[in-house]
Amino acid sequence: MDAGKYVDTFELTRTGLEVSGQTSLLHCERLTEDLPEQDDSPVSWSLRGEKDSFGRSYLHLRVKACPMLECQRCLAPFAWPIDAENRLQMVNTEAGLEDDAVLVEGQPEDFIERIVGSPRLDVLALVEDEIILSLPYVPKHDVCPSVSPLIVQHDESDTDAGRPSPFAVLSQLKKN
Numbered sequence: 570m571d572a573g574k575y576v577d578t579f580e581l582t583r584t585g586l587e588v589s590g591q592t593s594l595l596h597c598e599r600l601t602e603d604l605p606e607q608d609d610s611p612v613s614w615s616l617r618g619e620k621d622s623f624g625r626s627y628l629h630l631r632v633k634a635c636p637m638l639e640c641q642r643c644l645a646p647f648a649w650p651i652d653a654e655n656r657l658q659m660v661n662t663e664a665g666l667e668d669d670a671v672l673v674e675g676q677p678e679d680f681i682e683r684i685v686g687s688p689r690l691d692v693l694a695l696v697e698d699e700i701i702l703s704l705p706y707v708p709k710h711d712v713c714p715s716v717s718p719l720i721v722q723h724d725e726s727d728t729d730a731g732r733p734s735p736f737a738v739l740s741q742l743k744k745n
């Protein structure tokens with residue numbers, strides 16, 4: 570079942586159906602405004618409804634994308650493949666977002682993100698949020714391709730307690 574921009578989440582959770590679609594990273598403006606230039610690379614997503622035996626409604630979101638990020642160490646762009654899954658509890662009203670947490674299968678329900686159901690949910694906004702949440706706080710290559718082995722060794726020593734990294738010393742010098 571193909572979907573456009575809007576999804577009826579009540580219909581999805583009632584029927585347990587899945588909708589899926591594809592868009593381009595170039596359409597994710599909130600996401601890309603803080604990122605380096607993006608290719609027209611595909612973002613594919615699916616959203617499946619579910620009702621549990623207690624009558625609670627859930628949406629299973631899956632998002633695949635591959636944005637380009639800028640390495641904060643060497644400033645070169647690199648691809649960051651994302652394959653994210655999230656289970657959201659759907660509530661009927663804004664007030665439902667604030668309901669007390671209930672225990673389900675031994676897990677506090679407040680670990681689950683909640684979303685207000687809608688006959689016209691902007692699914693692409695939801696998809697974009699999921700990608701944003703999947704981005705690293707400080708994007709970095711594991712090993713920067715353009716950095717010499719000597720400097721990589723220095724960088725690994727960052728984890729040694731007490732010793733300031735050469736970069737920290739450098740930035741301190743720049744401040745003075």
Ligand SMILES: [Zn+2]
Nearest residue numbers: 640643710713
């Ligand atoms: Zn790098």
